[in-house]
Amino acid sequence: MSAMIETSLESPQPAGAPELSLVVPIFNEEESVRPLVERIIEAMAAFPGAWELVLVDDGSADRTLPTARNFLSRPGLDLTIVELQRNFGQTAAMQAGIDTARGRLIATLDGDLQNDPNDIPLMVRALEERELDLLVGWRKNRKDGLVVRKIPSWCANYLIGRITGVKLHDYGCSLKIYRATVIKQVKLMGEMHRFIPAWVASVVPSSRIGEIEVTHHARQHGTSKYGISRTFRVILDLLSVMFFMRYKARPGHFFGSLGLGTGFLSVLILFWLFIQKVVFGEDIGGRPLLILGFMLFLSSVQLITTGILAEMIARVHHRDDTSPSYIVRTVFQKGD
Template sequence: MSLDISVIVPLKNEEESLPELVAWIDRVMQENNFTYDIWMVDDGSTDSSWEVIQRLAAADPQHIKAIRFRRNYGKSAALNEGFRAAQGNVIITMDADLQDSPDEVPELYRMIVEDGYDLVSGWKKKRYDNALTKNLPSKLYNWTTTKMSGVALHDMNCGLKSYRKKVVKSIEVYGEMHRYIPVIAKWAGFSKIGEKPVEHRARKYGVTKFGLERFINGFLDLASIMFIGKFGKRPMHLFGALGTVFFLLGFGIAFYLGFAKIAFDRYNMTDRPIFYLAILFMIIGSQLFLTGFIGELVARNAPERNTYLIEEKIS
């Protein structure tokens, strides 16, 4: 039987909120006559979250499914495993802390099914987070990501999102890259990405699980995504171009010094500091070129080297 919706809930140490969240999701699904399941992915909880999940699943085995990690791997890993397991035609992700409202699900579902979006991201216009530690850094992060990726969203990292099934089955999420799923989806060819203002609720139980280090890790992962998306299958285009520029710059300086020595014979080439800069540029250029060759060898021998997402095929 085909399911309308699969809800993926990554969590860590959210024992107090889980019963209320499940009851809320169930009420929304019943009111809208959706067929659904809920995948709860326990990312190494140290409280009694797993015991709570077991009780919920025993009470409603038709709808409650669960995955438990042996240790904490991070939200990206939890989402990736949830994506693998989910079989709904539309996939909804939301956090377990009750800050995301399940009442948003019907409209997120409609935007995928009726409006034809591949992915719809929530936008928490009014937030209840600390302005200094979360709001301002998030605005800077969203602005930077939009400028670098071309994906114009106000709240890239909102946990409340909806996806067409083929999107989550076509992408891989790891590291801290859950923040950039819209960017990953765009590079995979799913360009119809929408945004919906959603309700953001104050945290009811527990404390946030994220620290300031997420901004440093997030920037590094953004750089990785941009590189892989543009040059993952053709690394020589980047390293070869940079290597050529550096080598020609160094060679040009060396040629000028050699010409000046022959024409004017006023000084030794090695007496000028710029000579060593020329040597450095040529060495860097050669190293970048060799890096490009090595990258091409790795890319051409990777099992995914000729794997491409095909939208339609007529034969």
């Protein structure tokens, strides 16, 4: 993920590959999937290039998959449906769709009808005109609950921007346009889809990441998959992102810095106690400061050795870790 790439040199498209791939993860959206596909078809009618739709069913327990499969016979619709073996989460489903996509550009959006497909052609044009690698949607007039969704989202966006250095108004908007050559350099894991701009910033300059205002609709069917409890998970994920962005290729620097800091503090404490014992003749055997000094010294040794082990593990496994974060049960295409 840290490898540098030349984004100005587009990889040649395979023969018959579409210009744009639309990736939509769906989970228990049986009431939304039909109007969603209809709106996408209507919005993309005037798109000048070829496009495809990739629906990823993330282990739905309702009739989402059968409803989506009805569109496989739709004339003129280039549709691929990826059925995952179980519910792996939105991030893994998004990764599965990106891996399946064949387009030069990739658009992602939610399957709950809150993102507006009519924004996609405008975003594609803006991405090309501004020469960006990633264009993020900004739900300026968000149609969600203030306490449950908006306030936690505002806090998360502020913290992410401060820590990652990528300043955006809306990290959580799933409506994004990517250059395929860039996003396919990034491996998404866990629940890290909110941090995609930060991951992309690890392979391209942040100046090639932009945002644009998009339309946001209130949820019409079903219930939200997120609540205020997600704020705590976002904070934990943010700490992981901060670590991986700064120390993924050099974890020894992180643990080593902590180890040297605690070691220096232990040396100061033990030296002070040595002066107290030798120069002033004080009894230091029962002083808590002595125990603290030795504990800090042991912690320093443990942190430094942990850093060395982390460096060894990173060098051995970093380039060989190609295992996917999802399992595909079936891929449906036209005629299935």
